[in-house]
Amino acid sequence: MKEDKIKDFIDLNRSEFDDIERPNLDQIWSSVENTIPEKRFPRIWIVFAFFGIALLGTLIYSNVRTMQKLNNLENYVLQSPTHKSEHERLIKLVSDKELEIKKQSIDKSQFEEIYQELEELELNQISIEKDFETYGNSEELMRTLFKHYERKTKILEILLLENEKRKYNEDINRHQI
DSSP, rough: OHHHHOOOOHHHHHHHHHHHOOOOHHHHHHHHHHSSSOOOOHHHHHHHHHHHHHHHHHHHHHHHHHHHHHHHHHHHHHOOOOHHHHHHHHHHHHHHHHHHHHHHTGGGGGGGGHHHHHHHHHHHHHHHHHHHHHHHHOOOHHHHHHHHHHHHHHHHHHHHHHHHHHHHHHHHHHHHO
């Protein structure tokens, strides 16, 4: 019975079924493609990639500049045996004094003026290294660097002596009480 109703419906409407146009598949697909969101590379990753490349470039540039600066000083020192031995001697003196100070664990607040002088010397050393970079190697710069090391050694010795005096005075005061 159902088949008859469907058959009758088809027979009655056959002319309309014959006039139906075939659908335009290209138009349907283009409308479907327009509704699908396009997968794009997130912009945040582009920013991170750019930042990473910039950071890497900066680090490489900084490393190259530091190596050039060290190479200028080291090359000049290594070119002359007298400079090399003197440089090594002064570096050892300074490092030995600094090691003694670390062993004694000196309180910086008790010797602010001396530590301030040491900070100024560090700034001078940076300036001397910049001069080596700017003006190249010279005998005068080498002598200035050696005087810098000698002065730093003397200031470190003063710091050690002042610390010894402070300890001695504290011991005397304890015994007097």
